[in-house]
Amino acid sequence: MKDLSNQQQAIELLQQLGLKEYEAGCFVALARLPKGTAKEISETSDVPRTRVYDAIRVLETKGLVEIQHSNPQQFRAVPIEEAAETLRQEYETRTDTLVEAMDNIEPAIPDGDEEITHEVWALSGTTAITNRTQQLIDAAGREIILIVGRDEVIDDGLVEQLQEALDTGLDVLVGTQTEELREQIAKALPDAEVFVSGLEWLHSSPLEANDDTTISRLLLIDKNTILVSSVHETDTGGIETEKAVFGRGFDNGIVVIARRLMATGLLPADDPDMLADK
Template sequence: MSELSNHRQAVELLQQLGLKEYEAKCFVALSRMPKGTAKEISETSDVPRTRVYDAIRVLETKGLAEVQHSNPQQFRAVPIDEAAETLRHEYESRTETLVRTLEDIDPAPSDEGQETAHEVWALSGVSAITNRTRQLIDGAGREIVFVVGHEAVITEELIQQLREAQETGLTVVVGAASERLRETIQTSLPDVEVFVSGLEWLNSDPTDPADATTISRLLLIDRNTILVSSVSTHETDGGSTETERAVFGRGFDNGIVVIARRLMATGLNPNADPK
């Protein structure tokens, strides 16, 4: 990645973490020098000199910059590790406050007795799907059936979560799209039942240029909650990118849950009960 791209990405990430554009640019500029005056920061960051003082004042308030009251004033960024910890704490604090605030808001009126057994919802993005996967596994009461079609799904966090579920007495069964992946999972989860899935349609068809979608994960919780996600590969000017999307359904009578349960049982273990 070029220096210009790194600079731009750093500014954008700082903005995503709550800094305004000039604040982010000034912090990135300061991180590149031992210390600097407003004039030097302005020249390095392309922030108007008159706006540098305001930006630095905010950075100082947030614990991201230090000021030396000399003539002229000198400024410097706190060490990167310290800045990262400060931003992480601020982000987590805001997230916790958001959760408490949302929980304290009274729910909007809804139709009583509304039927929810046949609803199917869509999710998009690796983070959202990974978080939903984690929540579903944490909420399992009896059984977890997880078919893995994409190697990237298997993370240390997921392995640990499945291991803990198995140790608490839950039935955990894992299907893998290939023998190599099965061996990888079995090594990490020696006490969990792991099969090579018979669901050949999990993978994209290499002979079909239009088929660039792979089923990445099928998760069945207590035989009444299902999450199915797929990864699509798209070619761009910068190379190929992957997008993960998922559908989520709950309810024993939900058609998609019934179909997925029977398909998974058949493909995961020939002797499994598909009912």
Template sequence: MNDLTNHQQAVELLQQLGLKEYEAKCLVALSRLPKGTAREISESSDVPRTRVYDAIRVLETKGLVEIQHSNPQQFRAVPIEEAAKTLRQEYESRTDTLVEAMENIEPTVPASDEEITHEVWALSGVTPIANRTGQLIDAAGQEIVLIIGREEVVTEELLEQLQTAQNTGLSVLIGTATDQLREEIHAALPEAEVFVSGLEWLNGSPSARTDETTISRLLLIDQNTILVSSVQETETGAIDTEKAVFGRGFDNGIVVIARRLMASGLRPAADPDVPDE
């Protein structure tokens, strides 16, 4: 059953990377054989034999399959690592072309020069939210306050971005929901100010909340831009997708309150926003 699931997943992922269904099925079938004829590929992949040749021809042009011109012809897939590299390069090439094309499209409405005073947007998905978090961190000019409620938020890329920000002289404050997570982040960023946040509801303990929502991350950039994300546990115990709201241009009162909440648990002497006595 697990092998069938892996087979189906491989076919679906190859289709997401640009292959058509028969092409994906033939490539997966060949990956399980040292080599094979069109008949053997058809029997293994449930692709009609007459369509195998067309699929193999496309796979060969993409550099994913090799052909032995014998009688009958024999086919074999390139090594998995080589195939992955080829697909990655093609995917990145298409992405670069897409970015170039979209950047060259003339806007239908000219950009406004008006200063944004207040805006709030919503975003869903772990990858988009992680990308937006990184974008906001990279754009910081003075201070980054990040509260981490879930261990999954901490990635190598995030740690590198925070380290880079700190190296450029920015104030970086990192709060965590647990002592263990604080120690892990401190080990990765020994020069950063890492503390256990006083926001107990970040821990996600059933006794501390009435619903199944857990805060994933709270981010405040330059006391002006805020991002808050959360996940919700379903009735089956699975974790629903991460969702976030973020905005900028907040009035000073909201920012002050948000920052005081986020810095809860931080020693006043270590808080750059608190003047020395």
């Protein structure tokens, strides 16, 4: 049952990466065989034999299958690591082409010269929120303040990005919920200001005893751009989809509120102007 589940999962993932159902089925079948004829592939994959040849032809074109022109013909899959790299490169090429095409599309309504600063936008999904976090950090010009509510937010990619920001002369302040995480980040980013935050409300609401919502990350860029994400913890200890709100502009209400909340209890009392409005 587990093998069947893994096989079906592999086929579904290959389809998500651009292969059609029969192509994915044939590739997975060949990955289970040292080599195979069209008849053997069909028997292993349940792909109709009449459709195997068309699927194999596509897989060969993509560099995923090798052919031995014997009688009958024999086929074998390339090593899985090689196949994964080939698919990755094709996927990246497609996304690069998409970005180029989208950039060249004429806007239906020309953008105004003035940025609207009172709007707040919502994002869902950890991947999307992580990508937006990275984008905002890349765009920082002076200061990055990141308050970590969940340890999972900190990964090697984020640490590397923050180090790059430090190398360019930006101020980087990172707040954690535990001393243990503070020590880990301080070791990885010795030039950053790393501290244990005093924001207890990141993990619970003082007004709602049964509130299982945790602030996952709170990011303030140059005092005028804010991203706040949260997760809801389930009874089994897992989390539901991460959600975030994002706002830009020094006079944006959510930015003002977040900036002032972050100024309370984050840094030592002898440095009260670190986050003060300017």
